[in-house]
Amino acid sequence: MAREYETVIGLEVHVELATKTKIFCGCTTAFGGAPNTHTCPVCTGMPGSLPVLNKQVVEYAMAVGLATNCNITRHCKFDRKNYFYPDNPQNYQISQLYLPICRDGYVEIETEEGSKRVGIHEIHMEEDAGKLIHDEDTNCSLVDYNRSGVPLIEIVSEPDMRSAEEVIAYLEKLRLIIQYLGASDCKLQEGSMRADVNLSVREVGAKEYGTRTEMKNLNSFRAIARAIAGERSRQIALLEAGEAVIQETRRWDDAKETSYAMRSKEDAQDYRYFPDPDLTPVYISDAWIEEVKGRQPELRTEKMKRYKEEFDIPDYDIEIITGSKHMADIFEACVAICNQPKKVSNWLMVETLRLLKEKEMDPEDIRFSPENLAKLIGLTEQKVINSTVAKEVFEVMFDSDVDPEKYVEEKGLRTVNDEGALRKTIEEVIAANPQSVEDYKNGKDKAIGFLVGQTMKAMKGKADPASVNALLKELLNS
Amino acid sequence: MNILDYTAVELSDRIKKGEIKVAEAVEAVFARIDEQEETLNCYITLEKEKALARAGEVQKQIDEGTLTGPLAGVPFAIKDNLCTEGIRTTCASKILSNFVPAYSAEAVANLERAGAVIIGKTNMDEFAMGSTTETSYFGDTRNPKDTEHVPGGSSGGSAAAVAAGECFAALGSDTGGSIRQPASHCGVVGMKPTYGTVSRYGLVAYASSLDQIGPLTKDVTDCAAVLEAIASHDAKDSTSMMREDTDFTLALVKDVKGMRIGIPKDYFTEGLDSEVKEAVLAAAKVLEAQGAVLEEFDLSLVEYAIPAYYTIAMAEASSNLERFDGVKYGYRTEDAKDLHAMYKKSRSEGFGAEVKRRIMLGSFVLSSGYYDAYYLKALKAKALIKKAFDHAFAKYDLILGPVAPTTAPKLGESLSDPLKMYLSDIYTIAVNLAGLPAISVPCGEDKKGLPIGLQLIGDCFAEKKLIQAAYTYEQCKEGN
Numbered sequence: 001m002a003r004e005y006e007t008v009i010g011l012e013v014h015v016e017l018a019t020k021t022k023i024f025c026g027c028t029t030a031f032g033g034a035p036n037t038h039t040c041p042v043c044t045g046m047p048g049s050l051p052v053l054n055k056q057v058v059e060y061a062m063a064v065g066l067a068t069n070c071n072i073t074r075h076c077k078f079d080r081k082n083y084f085y086p087d088n089p090q091n092y093q094i095s096q097l098y099l100p101i102c103r104d105g106y107v108e109i110e111t112e113e114g115s116k117r118v119g120i121h122e123i124h125m126e127e128d129a130g131k132l133i134h135d136e137d138t139n140c141s142l143v144d145y146n147r148s149g150v151p152l153i154e155i156v157s158e159p160d161m162r163s164a165e166e167v168i169a170y171l172e173k174l175r176l177i178i179q180y181l182g183a184s185d186c187k188l189q190e191g192s193m194r195a196d197v198n199l200s201v202r203e204v205g206a207k208e209y210g211t212r213t214e215m216k217n218l219n220s221f222r223a224i225a226r227a228i229a230g231e232r233s234r235q236i237a238l239l240e241a242g243e244a245v246i247q248e249t250r251r252w253d254d255a256k257e258t259s260y261a262m263r264s265k266e267d268a269q270d271y272r273y274f275p276d277p278d279l280t281p282v283y284i285s286d287a288w289i290e291e292v293k294g295r296q297p298e299l300r301t302e303k304m305k306r307y308k309e310e311f312d313i314p315d316y317d318i319e320i321i322t323g324s325k326h327m328a329d330i331f332e333a334c335v336a337i338c339n340q341p342k343k344v345s346n347w348l349m350v351e352t353l354r355l356l357k358e359k360e361m362d363p364e365d366i367r368f369s370p371e372n373l374a375k376l377i378g379l380t381e382q383k384v385i386n387s388t389v390a391k392e393v394f395e396v397m398f399d400s401d402v403d404p405e406k407y408v409e410e411k412g413l414r415t416v417n418d419e420g421a422l423r424k425t426i427e428e429v430i431a432a433n434p435q436s437v438e439d440y441k442n443g444k445d446k447a448i449g450f451l452v453g454q455t456m457k458a459m460k461g462k463a464d465p466a467s468v469n470a471l472l473k474e475l476l477n478s
Numbered sequence: 479m480n481i482l483d484y485t486a487v488e489l490s491d492r493i494k495k496g497e498i499k500v501a502e503a504v505e506a507v508f509a510r511i512d513e514q515e516e517t518l519n520c521y522i523t524l525e526k527e528k529a530l531a532r533a534g535e536v537q538k539q540i541d542e543g544t545l546t547g548p549l550a551g552v553p554f555a556i557k558d559n560l561c562t563e564g565i566r567t568t569c570a571s572k573i574l575s576n577f578v579p580a581y582s583a584e585a586v587a588n589l590e591r592a593g594a595v596i597i598g599k600t601n602m603d604e605f606a607m608g609s610t611t612e613t614s615y616f617g618d619t620r621n622p623k624d625t626e627h628v629p630g631g632s633s634g635g636s637a638a639a640v641a642a643g644e645c646f647a648a649l650g651s652d653t654g655g656s657i658r659q660p661a662s663h664c665g666v667v668g669m670k671p672t673y674g675t676v677s678r679y680g681l682v683a684y685a686s687s688l689d690q691i692g693p694l695t696k697d698v699t700d701c702a703a704v705l706e707a708i709a710s711h712d713a714k715d716s717t718s719m720m721r722e723d724t725d726f727t728l729a730l731v732k733d734v735k736g737m738r739i740g741i742p743k744d745y746f747t748e749g750l751d752s753e754v755k756e757a758v759l760a761a762a763k764v765l766e767a768q769g770a771v772l773e774e775f776d777l778s779l780v781e782y783a784i785p786a787y788y789t790i791a792m793a794e795a796s797s798n799l800e801r802f803d804g805v806k807y808g809y810r811t812e813d814a815k816d817l818h819a820m821y822k823k824s825r826s827e828g829f830g831a832e833v834k835r836r837i838m839l840g841s842f843v844l845s846s847g848y849y850d851a852y853y854l855k856a857l858k859a860k861a862l863i864k865k866a867f868d869h870a871f872a873k874y875d876l877i878l879g880p881v882a883p884t885t886a887p888k889l890g891e892s893l894s895d896p897l898k899m900y901l902s903d904i905y906t907i908a909v910n911l912a913g914l915p916a917i918s919v920p921c922g923e924d925k926k927g928l929p930i931g932l933q934l935i936g937d938c939f940a941e942k943k944l945i946q947a948a949y950t951y952e953q954c955k956e957g958n
Binding site for chain 1: 560561567570574577579580581583678679680681682683685686687713714715716717793796797800801803804805806807821841846847849853856881929
């Protein structure tokens, strides 16, 4: 009988914090500057420069820790992790080993078997490294320190997950919490959220964990799922063949759907961690914790509950809308203007989701403003435009956030409410389509649809379909 | 009277009175440098043109009355581990031999705001690692009192320059005695302030938790004036303190009546040269004669201080010096096939023997499996030493002792036996471990004519007591 294996997974998640300035200097964290323009003596490791901690980093880390049920370390310290690499200008990274800011937390995830707790071992603060660019033309390596010193938190889970589904549920949960807190935008593709997967397998029922590997370079949820499946199979195949799993770091190649070993435990570096003498310990008082707690915005669970009470929209809609902090913000702002929760929800659930999917975008990338969506809803409510035109306008709005009122005026998209003009057009359509008129009179109701379509076409879409329908019937039946 | 015989404060007075021009003072210093520098080698870099241009600007501000402080117009020397914008800063190492900083250390900027004219960068032990100024890539500095002898170290260039009249005052840095010991060996005043009093921003770090910048001067008055100028709270240095008592010149008062001075017995045991011992105890008598109350006591921590100090200092140094890798600035090897070889060769060729020894020892004490046994234990010893001093300062205003066990050794004597050199720091390093202020004041000479220094140690933030006692001693000692 084939042996059955259980997968044991723990995650190390790096999240880039949304501070305006770097963790130890005043340089901007903005993306897109020319190389080495967002730098100073501190983040380029110049002799004699010294780090000064950015308070906002501590507050974001505390906020994430509090939202994930962690204990806050009242007296935390920074340590130096020593290793030589050119993207690391001091050749040590300032991180936290001995006294990380948060410990012993958990998040609840939904699984097929119901709700499950995933433990959080610790959360620590650290600095990001710069970027190395290898220039093939000149056979030179260049370094850009713009990202050097960008603040990160690393969230280390307990080995509590057992499947790719649980891993993704955990990551989604973390992402939502952190986005809701405003601590990061958590975009995997852009690297503001990065996950390393620690995975081992063991026979079902075994008490001891198997030897684990660490998988890096996972840039999407899909890549994570594939890497987990791939690594599980690889480890099981080794065990089945009577070989041992080697503790090592592996790099996932998503294009080839395979991984290769980067370094094994034997050549693991000794980082010679020790407390950074340039930074004083951080003392976190109860008052400070309360202050951060007090500023904590409404998180998703609370928001879902409130939506259920306040808005008459389906649970499924609530789930989707609150599944993105940005979408929920748009929803609430728009409802506040137009007071039409159902209509707003419909636009988000149908047209917005369709366009996001079509354009392969995330809800975080939505650009139209709640004001303009409210205006569009107003235009359809007042029958200034019909629903077909509204969809066309929305598509433009989705791309470039145009003001729908101005756009409708400029493009002359208003519904024609002149009954004389409509009657004249319908008369012409009836005259031009004797066969359809005949069919209608013979009881083929479908024929009226064709005649409505022809009328709308002749009116260039700017008629109200209900009025067209009524008038057509009146004229045909007279 | 020769311009060079004035103290810094006296010179500034005469400049402000219009009797001497700033440029004359600068020229006088450079004339002395031209005469002696070939023998003494106090400086790594001299900036005569910049100094004269700066002298013009300072003169203008003095003439306009916008610059009035006690150091306005004074030519200064800066230890070469303090960054100076546009002036090469080498730390006496090949690995930084071509490094020109884009910014000045906060202490240097403060000094310039006070009207100082920087004339050059002084020689030192490479990365401040040494007690003799012999580990410099730029050659040794000679003691102006006897050129067969070392000036002490690591701020040996600064101490020798002040003693030789090659500047009016200087800045040094003190990690384990690097200001006080060369001051003692060269017969000048040197002070290490309370940790956090002077910003370390722009000081190329040796051991971050122990390093402090301080003055090397001709007398106690100059010392107080320089310390007052360079002390500041600096938001760029997390370990910088907010102090409101930095008006140190107010402490230049001749009065030690009722001052309780503790004399630690363990500072006067074997290993202390008898001439040094006599001179230091004679100095104590001078203070007693002025009304100070002397008492012997057991500090009993000396035996832990040296191992704790070297463990902590070398551990921090091994990490602080990692940034010197040939990638961003400084020396890079000519031939390296790959990244690893570039690191290895640049650092092997760029650092001297003493620096490499300390990097290796420091890396060892931090390595996995040894961290607890060495580094953590050293931190515990450091805490105990602080406690022992706290205990002493509950009873005494100041502690009095020698600076170094002997007068300046002969050239080449110390480097041949590094352990012996480390042991010679015995009276100075505990002060750094405890973060305390201490001052070295000349208190005589041995039979060979080599200067002896008296060390006064204060509790944290007790600089004013130190200055007052040192000033009183200076005013009352034999010959004054």
